[in-house]
Amino acid sequence: MAERDPIDPRDVEVVFLDAGGVLLNPDWKRGSAILERHGIGATAVQLEQAELAAKRQMDEAGFVHATGAIGHEEGYLGWVVRATGIPFEPQALHDAAVDFEAEHLRDNLWSEMPAEVPTALGRLHDAGYRMAVVSNAEPNLRTRIAAAGLDPFFERLIISAEVGSEKPDAAIFAEALREMATDAEHALHVGDFYALDVVGARAAGIRAILFDPADQFGDRDCLRVGSLSELAGILRA
Numbered sequence: 001m002a003e004r005d006p007i008d009p010r011d012v013e014v015v016f017l018d019a020g021g022v023l024l025n026p027d028w029k030r031g032s033a034i035l036e037r038h039g040i041g042a043t044a045v046q047l048e049q050a051e052l053a054a055k056r057q058m059d060e061a062g063f064v065h066a067t068g069a070i071g072h073e074e075g076y077l078g079w080v081v082r083a084t085g086i087p088f089e090p091q092a093l094h095d096a097a098v099d100f101e102a103e104h105l106r107d108n109l110w111s112e113m114p115a116e117v118p119t120a121l122g123r124l125h126d127a128g129y130r131m132a133v134v135s136n137a138e139p140n141l142r143t144r145i146a147a148a149g150l151d152p153f154f155e156r157l158i159i160s161a162e163v164g165s166e167k168p169d170a171a172i173f174a175e176a177l178r179e180m181a182t183d184a185e186h187a188l189h190v191g192d193f194y195a196l197d198v199v200g201a202r203a204a205g206i207r208a209i210l211f212d213p214a215d216q217f218g219d220r221d222c223l224r225v226g227s228l229s230e231l232a233g234i235l236r237a
Contacts, residue, residue: 075097133159
């Protein structure tokens with residue numbers, strides 16, 4: 001499918017990056033432990049693998065929310081557990097999802113940073129790109145970004161729970177442009193959900209790249225990258 005957002009690195013001054021699924025991944029060991037308490041025996045490896053299929057399903061459903069209440073009443077965890085194919089009692093999954101959300105609000109579960117992230121961000125930073133996070137997330141994402149040592153790379157963290165707008169709403173992108181004192185023509189957004197990140201960025205007039213490490217979205221009409229290192233290469237950083 002043809003790409004709608006040709007990227008000329010000379011036009012890009014500001015790079016917006018999603019947090020979950022791009023900079024940080026879920027800690028599925030913690031997720032597995034929560035499920036185990038409710039009698040659902042999904043290992044961390046099974047959950048990590050199932051998340052890939054679940055994300056495609058969520059994207060096709062066009063969900064518009066953050067971690068909780070995404071399409072299924074069990075939220076993000078529900079999508080992932082269903083994608084494992086493991087049998088479960090509906091009430092058990094519901095109760096586990098409640099605990100999952102409570103744990104996430106207490107101590108953000110998106111806490112696993114891929115090894116490539118600091119180096120790739122360093123390349124972008126050293127090449128002169130200004131960067132900000134634009135994420136459907138809770139305020140405790142700030143703690144996670146700081147704990148990962150990523151604070152120095154980002155001028156701003158634009159977090160939906162603080163802004164009062166979630167991707168794909170163009171308002172969160174408008175706030176990001178305002179905080180970074182730039183215009184849409186000189187911005188680029190990178191995120192891992194077409195329905196949220198690409199559609200939302202385009203609604204705000206911002207070019208978008210889909211972060212697709214599992215190569216699941218070849219049918220989408222946008223440029224895709226499999227890693228932040230590939231992104232840095234495209235931007236010649």
